[in-house]
Amino acid sequence: MNFVLSSSETPELRATLRDFAEDLAKVQDYRQALVERLEAKVVDPLKLYGTQIKQTRAEIKKFKRVQSNEIKQLEKLEKLRQKSPSDRQMISQAESSAQRASVDASRTSRQLEDTVDAFQRRRLEGLQRVFLEFVTVEMVFHAKAVEVYSRACQTLGSYDPEQDLQDFQAKMWGVSGHFEARPLTDAALGLPASQSVHSTLGSQRREEEASGEDSAEETLLEDLQGQEQGPRN
Numbered sequence: 001m002n003f004v005l006s007s008s009e010t011p012e013l014r015a016t017l018r019d020f021a022e023d024l025a026k027v028q029d030y031r032q033a034l035v036e037r038l039e040a041k042v043v044d045p046l047k048l049y050g051t052q053i054k055q056t057r058a059e060i061k062k063f064k065r066v067q068s069n070e071i072k073q074l075e076k077l078e079k080l081r082q083k084s085p086s087d088r089q090m091i092s093q094a095e096s097s098a099q100r101a102s103v104d105a106s107r108t109s110r111q112l113e114d115t116v117d118a119f120q121r122r123r124l125e126g127l128q129r130v131f132l133e134f135v136t137v138e139m140v141f142h143a144k145a146v147e148v149y150s151r152a153c154q155t156l157g158s159y160d161p162e163q164d165l166q167d168f169q170a171k172m173w174g175v176s177g178h179f180e181a182r183p184l185t186d187a188a189l190g191l192p193a194s195q196s197v198h199s200t201l202g203s204q205r206r207e208e209e210a211s212g213e214d215s216a217e218e219t220l221l222e223d224l225q226g227q228e229q230g231p232r233n
Contacts, residue, residue, distance in 0.1 A: 010164035041133035070101035
């Protein structure tokens, strides 16, 4: 939009607005790059924690099932010992089942501990890395934006309105400082071409009407003079 608006401005202002618009466009490009980098460096890694949390929950559920089985086997063994203390075969089988359940529970517990510890380590290190990436990406963007905005500020500050004013005065009033009709163009006044054409046609029409009125007055005077001379003769 800045380019469209500046097309009808004076030369110095047009060049200034063009450079200013280019700087603003660069900032927008940096802003788009900022969004893309945040998506890749921050948002996507954070989404992975959802999958890791699901895996950890699955390990916890598995541990609870194994632990529940161990408790059942121990309870079964205890009931057999109370009801049938002389049935060594049944008690031996129950002891073996309880022992296997205890081994499975111990192994699952160690796996769960390793999984939770690994998840916690990844989470802490990952959060550190993600937020470092976030700060770095933001710093790079703001550094680039400040650089471009500083250049835009210098561009606007170096603009000299006097040069455009002199150019405008030269087009409006001519070099001598007096009004001249020929340099006064539609572009200098900011009028559309159609308005200029209608203005010119209107001036010509008024001149023709004025010329016609003068001719009619002269004809009327001649007729009156002829009528006065006729009776006198």
